[in-house]
Amino acid sequence: MRLSTIGYYFREAFSSLVRNSWLSLASVGTVTVSLLILGFSLLLVLNADRMAATLESSVEISAFLHSGVKQAQITSLEQEIKALPGVTEVRYVSKEQALTEMRQSFGQRKDILDGLDKDNPLPDAFRIKTQQAGQVPGVAAKIQTFSGVDEVRYGRGVVEKLLAVTHWIRVAGMAIMIALAAAAVFLISTTIRMSVFARRREISIMKFLGATNWFVRFPFLLEGMVLGLAGSLLAGLAVYFGYFSLARHVNETLPFIPLVTGMQYLLIMLGGLIALGLLIGALGSAISIRRFLNV
Amino acid sequence: MIRFYGVSKVYQNGVTALNNINLHIRKGEFLFLVGPSGAGKSTLTKLIFREELPTRGQVIFSGKNVARMRHGEIPYLRRKIGMVFQDFRLLPQKKVWENVAFALEVTGVSRREIKRRVPEALKMVGLEDKAGMLPTQLSGGEQQRVGIARAMINNPSLLVADEPTGNLDPETSWELMNLFQEINQRGTTIIMATHAWDIVDKLKKRVVALNCGQIVRDEEGGGYRDEA
Ligand SMILES: Nc1ncnc2c1ncn2[C@@H]1O[C@H](COP(=O)(O)OP(=O)(O)O)[C@@H](O)[C@H]1O
Numbered sequence A: 001m002r003l004s005t006i007g008y009y010f011r012e013a014f015s016s017l018v019r020n021s022w023l024s025l026a027s028v029g030t031v032t033v034s035l036l037i038l039g040f041s042l043l044l045v046l047n048a049d050r051m052a053a054t055l056e057s058s059v060e061i062s063a064f065l066h067s068g069v070k071q072a073q074i075t076s077l078e079q080e081i082k083a084l085p086g087v088t089e090v091r092y093v094s095k096e097q098a099l100t101e102m103r104q105s106f107g108q109r110k111d112i113l114d115g116l117d118k119d120n121p122l123p124d125a126f127r128i129k130t131q132q133a134g135q136v137p138g139v140a141a142k143i144q145t146f147s148g149v150d151e152v153r154y155g156r157g158v159v160e161k162l163l164a165v166t167h168w169i170r171v172a173g174m175a176i177m178i179a180l181a182a183a184a185v186f187l188i189s190t191t192i193r194m195s196v197f198a199r200r201r202e203i204s205i206m207k208f209l210g211a212t213n214w215f216v217r218f219p220f221l222l223e224g225m226v227l228g229l230a231g232s233l234l235a236g237l238a239v240y241f242g243y244f245s246l247a248r249h250v251n252e253t254l255p256f257i258p259l260v261t262g263m264q265y266l267l268i269m270l271g272g273l274i275a276l277g278l279l280i281g282a283l284g285s286a287i288s289i290r291r292f293l294n295v
Numbered sequence B: 001m002i003r004f005y006g007v008s009k010v011y012q013n014g015v016t017a018l019n020n021i022n023l024h025i026r027k028g029e030f031l032f033l034v035g036p037s038g039a040g041k042s043t044l045t046k047l048i049f050r051e052e053l054p055t056r057g058q059v060i061f062s063g064k065n066v067a068r069m070r071h072g073e074i075p076y077l078r079r080k081i082g083m084v085f086q087d088f089r090l091l092p093q094k095k096v097w098e099n100v101a102f103a104l105e106v107t108g109v110s111r112r113e114i115k116r117r118v119p120e121a122l123k124m125v126g127l128e129d130k131a132g133m134l135p136t137q138l139s140g141g142e143q144q145r146v147g148i149a150r151a152m153i154n155n156p157s158l159l160v161a162d163e164p165t166g167n168l169d170p171e172t173s174w175e176l177m178n179l180f181q182e183i184n185q186r187g188t189t190i191i192m193a194t195h196a197w198d199i200v201d202k203l204k205k206r207v208v209a210l211n212c213g214q215i216v217r218d219e220e221g222g223g224y225r226d227e228a
């Protein structure tokens, strides 16, 4: 393709954008908003997944023993639990250890626990970790049947609830994004239809002068892609700066929330947003080119 | 150069615009298409550059069957045919030289080549001084000259003109006819649909008369009306 031809394409595409400036702005805005929603819901899901994973790995089973269980039985119980499929770690916590741990977690107000040493109400216990969070209920149920075990507890529901929330964020984000992307495609195709209409005389002259179909179509395709690209760049910038300032803020005030800040994720996502913007633009103009540009 | 074999054209609405046309136009000819409005003159010209498809029959241009051409070939057919219309079909927002350059631009000719060829074409039609003006600043005759410069800039072997002087006064029409004759003398075949009976009578070219979609007369050196 000749340089002068490429110059021609860009001149035509941009003069159309200026001519339809309001519609062009609306198209760009819709692309921006739809990709913004996509970007932020992706980040939300990414972070929630990460959080779920962190929580999952910290879900433990506590198996409390009857009082007066003998040391020999404790040793054999530990062997039995270790032998269960999925169990990765078994730790024995005596009632004395449990009290010490409790004191530590109470910090300055540990005086509440004074006087418990003599008559410690806490039971001896095993703390058990599994490979995956999903194995927790099964393992817990087995342990419950072992003799000497009084009660079995674990963080029932926390992980499930978090995963349900990420599922809904994913579904809702996708639905809103798809609806807005469809609106963006529609607006872009309307913009292109207006461009085609504004230039129908020129198009008919081009045709009898022997312009190829692609020569006639290309500026319109370019126009749609420029609209999509502009929208996705705006969305990308907003997501990038918005998220990083949020992450910084969260890091200062709520440091225990582990936000994802790895550049590799963000760059892949921004690349994806821009590709999607181009696709939306190309789709919008392709629809109008097919319908209104019978070359 | 062009042959019509048993060509008929029935439009979608059922109107028969052409009925069994057989016609052979030789290289270098100057041919007038005459006949009343609605006789099928414009339709006949449109079949040559594939603006319309024949319903029956074949149209052969330079050995190629125009009706059987693939879509991708149509632009290249049109680059070999110059077209001039009654309403000029210029782009009002483009200057004179840009209108002429447009014919080269849409076929991907380089800037340098455009800069070289456009002034030549404007000189041929006598508009070298008006290159920078807009079509609306020109007279009708001058606008049609721009149309002719644009049609001729690709050196087409055939020029098809559909009532090129239909909107012009007699004197301007004669000036343009002289230009068309020059173009023809340099070897370009010309097919011209016209109602300008005085011009047809005076120039004594080949005359093909249509009526109700049929050829009613095909006469070398004939006049606008049937003398018999
Ligand atoms: N696009 C079209 N659709 C339907 N009918 C048409 C079309 N173009 C021309 N016609 C009809 O075909 C006939 C021939 O038209 P045309 O070729 O324009 O004649 P001329 O140029 O000799 O006046 C007329 O009856 C006209 O109404």
Ligand SMILES: [Mg+2]
Residues within 6 Å of the ligand: B041, B042, B043, B162
């Ligand atoms: Mg006509």
